[in-house]
Amino acid sequence: MDRVNVKALRLQDEELLYAFECANRIHFERSVPSRGDAYYEPESFHQALQQLLSEQADGDGCYYLMWYDDTIVGRLNVHHTDADTGEVGYRVGAEHGGRGYATAALRQLLTFELPGFKRLRAETTSDNVASQRVLVRAGFIRDGEARQLEWAGRTLTFYTYVYPLDR
Numbered sequence: 001m002d003r004v005n006v007k008a009l010r011l012q013d014e015e016l017l018y019a020f021e022c023a024n025r026i027h028f029e030r031s032v033p034s035r036g037d038a039y040y041e042p043e044s045f046h047q048a049l050q051q052l053l054s055e056q057a058d059g060d061g062c063y064y065l066m067w068y069d070d071t072i073v074g075r076l077n078v079h080h081t082d083a084d085t086g087e088v089g090y091r092v093g094a095e096h097g098g099r100g101y102a103t104a105a106l107r108q109l110l111t112f113e114l115p116g117f118k119r120l121r122a123e124t125t126s127d128n129v130a131s132q133r134v135l136v137r138a139g140f141i142r143d144g145e146a147r148q149l150e151w152a153g154r155t156l157t158f159y160t161y162v163y164p165l166d167r
Contacts, residue, residue: 004101006076006108009063011053013072017065018045020072020093027094031128033151062114066092066105076105084118088163090134097130106138110163119164126157135161 009017021028022040038044055061066074074092081087088109092102114120122140124131136142140161147158 003068004073004104004108005067006064006105006112007067009049009052009056009065011049013065014046014049016072017049018042021045024091024093028091031125032091059115062086062112064105064109066090066101068096068101073101074105076109078109078114078117078120080116081121084116086114086117086120088120088122102131102134103137106134110138110165114165117165119162119166121160121162123158123160126159132159132161139163 025040039048052061052063056063060080062078064076065072066076072093073096074090076088076090078086078088088106090102090106110120120140121143122135124135126146132142140163143160143162147160149156149158
C-alpha cells in the first residue's frame with residue numbers, strides 16, 4: 001500500500017481541490033447525491049470552501065484532504081451529529097481507488113485529537129463493499145439494523161458502523 005498523508009483543509013488547497021472535485025464529479029455522483037451544478041462553478045466552490053473553513057475554525061467540523069505526494073487523492077471529514085458523536089465521511093478519486101488510501105487515511109484520523117467526540121459513526125450503502133471493508137479494517141463495527149432510503153428512483157440500503165474513541 002502506498003503512503004497517504006492526511007492534512008487539514010486549507011484555503012491554499014482550493015485550486016487543486018477544485019480540480020479534484022471537477023475531475024471526479026461523475027465518479028462521486030454514482031454513489032452519493034449530486035452537490036448540484038452550482039457547486040462546480042468557481043465562485044460557488046470558493047464560497048463552499050470558505051464555509052467549511054469557517055466550520056473548522058469554529059470546531060463544528062473537521063475537514064481533511066488525503067494526499068499522495070503533491071496530489072489530492074481523496075477527502076475525509078467529521079461532523080458533529082450530536083454532543084458526543086461525529087459522522088465520518090470520505091471519498092477517494094476514481095483513479096486512486098483500491099490502493100488502501102481510504103483505510104490508511106481513516107486510521108490516521110483515529111490518531112488525531114478530535115475534541116468533543118466520544119464516538120464516530122459512518123454509513124455506507126449495502127452495495128458499497130469496498131467502503132464496508134475500509135471501515136472494518138480501520139476498526140469500526142457494524143451497528144444496528146440497516147435503514148432504507150429512496151434516492152434517484154431506487155431504494156438504497158445503508159449500514160451504520162461505529163468506532164468508540166474512549167477505547
